[in-house]
Structure formats: structure tokens, C-alpha cells
Amino acid sequence: MSKIDIHADDYALSPNTSEDILQCLRAGKLNSISVLTNMSCYDAYAEKYQKGKAEWPCQPLLAVHLNFMEGHCAADPEEVKHLVDGQGYFNITWWDLFHWNYSPKKFMTIKKELKAEIKAQTERFREKFGEDLPLRFDGHQHTQMIPLCYWALLEVIVEQHYRTAYIRITKEPIMPYLRQVSLWKSYRPINWIKNLLLNFYALGMERTIKKNRPSWQSENSPMFLWGVLMSGHMDRDRIGILLPYMKKKAEDKGRCLEILFHPGSLLEEEAGEEFVSEGAKQFYLSDGRWIEKNAVMSMRTEEK
Template sequence: MCRLDIHADDYALSPNTSEDILQCLRAGKLNSVSVLTNMTCYRAYAEKFQREKAAWPRLPLLTVHLNFIEGHCAARPEEVRHLTDKQGYFNITWGDLFRWNYSPKMFMTIKKELKAEIKAQTELFREQFGEDMPLRFDGHQHTQMLPICYWALLEVIVEQRYRTEYIRITKEPILPYIKRLPLWKSYKGINWIKNLLLNFYALGMERTIEKNRPSWQAENPPMFLWGVVMSGHMNTERVEALLPYMKKQAQDRSRCLEILFHPGRLLADEMGEEFVNRDANKFYLSENRQIECKAVMSLLAEELG
């Protein structure tokens, strides 16, 4: 049997987003949660998490959700001047990071700035959730998959000697989708492109992480991530239809299966100056996030493990 990890991204994106995720935690429906540390409500909802957690049916694993796309920088603005505006708010896109990744002129400069921000966001996480717990990392909008980002992360982990047990590698299997061909028309074309691109980067990232893992670092567990092609549309019907095929694919490859949901919705009146990405904002405001929350709440005990 493969190990399942029912995961929610974007805790502390906004108060309402966090409240939706807390609803899932109170019901014991999540194995793990990714936490944004550079948004306005972070400290308030980190404290609320800590106050409530003793009453929950299960205690989730926590992951630092590294964010270079929106919010205010955690590092000093002068340390990340290519990534932010004059007020210190991020004003770059995934495409900017992609372009810099292949720029001989900018690669080292941007990597240095990413390292400063990764360290600062990680320290904010440790301040609220403790310095002794092993760290887990992933990236908002999967930015951790770009070599310029994961090299920056790996260097910070080694330099700071962060005890790390997990770095998300976004590697999503295709075969289960092929086995359920009638569902194909219900997926967005752009998500297929994301799947192919991220799977390509996963090949090098897996090798790089294992090759450069220090002797004192935990082995990164082999995994599949399910939730790219269906991003924003992880509803109950499709999850139930594909779950047996995804589980079998992970089991056949001796991998754990992380099932990624976005069950927290942003409210329009919460959208302040830290939300600068218009395309992402449509996703945050979408009613599909409420549909994903319902899907998480419908999961059965045997699916949670």
C-alpha cells in the first residue's frame, strides 16, 4: 500500500483562506499543510493554529510554502531589489524566474536574492512553529521546481544546517489520466503544459537533491504529486474516479502520493496591495476553492490513512 498525504496549500494567504483550511483541520481531514510566512495575516493565524491544534483529531505536518510571487518580502528590501517594488512587495512572475534561470548574466544575482528571502521566510516559520522540528519545503506556484530556486534552497539548507526531511518535487503521473479518458475534456489545456514542464524539471531535481544531500540530512522520500492537471478543479467526483489509478501508479513505483488541494478561498474584500498577480487572484477568488474544500471534507478515514 502506498502512503497517502492529503495536503492543503496556502494557509495564511488570507484570514478566510486560513479559516477554510482550519475547518478541514478541525475535522481531521488533512495530513499536511503548507504555510505562507510573508502575508499580512501570517502571525495571527500561526498563533491560532498553535492555540487550536491540541483539540484536532490529527496533527498535520507543516511545510514552509516559499513565496516569491506576492506578498511583502521577509528579507530586507535592499537584499531582494530585483524581486520587489520600492515598497518591498514582490512584483515578479513565474516567467521572470524562468527567464532568469537561463540568463548567464542574472543567474547568480537572482540566486543570491532568493537565498536571502528563503532564509528570512524560513526563520519566520521557525519563530512561530519552533526551531527543533524538521523542516519541509515547497514553493508557491511550484517555483521550487526551477533550478535557480532549488539550488538557492539547497544552499540555504546546507549553510544554515537546517534539519530538513522533505522538499516537494512536483512530479505528476500521466497514466491515470489516460485510463480515465472521458474526463480529459474537463481539464484546462494550460495545466497539461504545466504538467509536462514540471515533470521535465523533476528529472533533474530528484537527481540534484539526492546527489547534493549532506550526510546529516534526511533522505527525500520518493513521491508523486497529484494536483497539477486538476489544479483548481479537485472536486469529489473526479478525485473518487481517479484515486484508485493514482494510488496504483504510486504503489507500482514505490512512491508516496501527495494529493494537493487548495481548499481555502480568498474574499474580494481581503485583496489588498500584497495581491499583485491578477491571474493568480482569479484562482484565489474562484468558487472552485470551495468545491475543493468540500472534496477534502468528503474524504473517508481509509483515504486519510
């Protein structure tokens, strides 16, 4: 049987988002979470996590949720001036990084800035959660999948000698979705595009990580990520239908199955200057996050 990892992104996005995820942790429903280190509530909720964890049924794995989309930069603003506005808040999009990835004039400049920010965010994580903890990395809005970003991350890992146990490769099986014809109309068309694009990037990313892994870094376990095509609406009903097929696909390929949820909701009064993108803000405020939290809370032990 392949391992199943019930995962929550966006801890420390906001106080309410964090409280929702803490409820899931107290109920023992999560195997792992990703932590944003550059949002204004990070210090308070890193401390709240540390104070409360001893009482939880199980201890989740923690990942640095690299964030270039919201919040204030962790690096000196002068080191990341193409990524932030005059106040040091990120003001770029996923598509900006996508375009820079293919720009000979911008690639090296942006990679240098990304490296400075990745190191700064990682050091903030280590300050709160310990320097000896093996590091796990993923990216807010899956930016780690863009070659420009994962090369920056890999170079930081090597240069800083970070003991790294995991880097998320967003590789989502498509066949379980295609087999369930009755669900086709329930998926957002834009998410089909995301699935195909990220799966394309996953091919090169897996080869690159395997080829460039230092001898002192643990091997990145092969995995599938389930949560792109249904992003923002990982509801209980469709999970129940698709889970057996996703599990079988992972077992057949000898991969871990990471089931990605966003179970933390942003409150309207929390949506201040840290949140530049109106589109992303609506996602954080949507009912889909409440639906995903209910799905996490309803997961049974045998499903994990």
C-alpha cells in the same frame, strides 16, 4: 500500500483562506499543510494554529510554503531588489524566474536574492513553530521546481544546517489521466503544459537532491504529487474516478502519493495590495477553492 498524504496549500494567505483550512484540520481531514510566512495575517494565524491544535483529531505535518509571488518580502528589500517593487511587495511572475534561470547575466544575482528571502521566510517559520521541528519545503506556484530556485534552497539548507525532512518535487503521473478518456475534455489545456514542464524539471531535481544531500539531512522520500492537471478544481467526482489509478501508480513505483488541495478561499475585501497578479487573484477568488474544500471534507478515512 503506499502512504497517502492529503495536503492543503496556502495557510496564512489571508484570514478567510486560513479559516477554511482550519475547518478541515478540526475535522481531521488533512495530513499536512503548507504555511506562507510573508503575508500580513501570518503572525495572527500562526498563533491561532498553535492555540487550537491540541483539540484536533490529528496533528498535520507543516511545510514552509516559499513565496516569491505575493505579499511583502521577509528579507530586507535592498537584499531582494530585483524581486520586489518600491514598497517591498513581490512583483515578479513564474516566467520571470523561468527566464532568469537561463540568463548567464542574471542567474547568480537572482540566486543570491532568492537565498536571502528563503532564509528570511524560513526563520519566520521557525520563530512561530519551533527551531527543532524538522523542516519541510515546497513552493507557492511550484517555483521550487525551477533549478534557479531549488539550487538557492539547497544552498540555504546546507549553509544554515537546517534539519530538512522533505522538499516537494512536483512529479505528477500522467498515465492515470490518459487512461480515463471520458475526462480529457475536463482538464484545462494550460495545465497539461504545466504537468509536462514540471515533470521535466522533476527529473533533474530528484537527481540533484539525492546527489547533494548532506549526511545530516534525512533522505527525501520518493513521492508523486497529484494536483497539477486538476489544479484549482480538485473536485470530488473526478477524484473518485482517478484515485484507484493514482494509488496503484504510486504503489507500483514505491512512492508516497501527496494529493494537493487548495481548500481556502480569498474574499474580495481581502484582495488588497499584497496581491499583485490579477490572474492569481482570480484563482484565489474562484469557486474552485470552495469545490476543493468540499472535496477535502468529503474524503473518507479509508481513502487516506
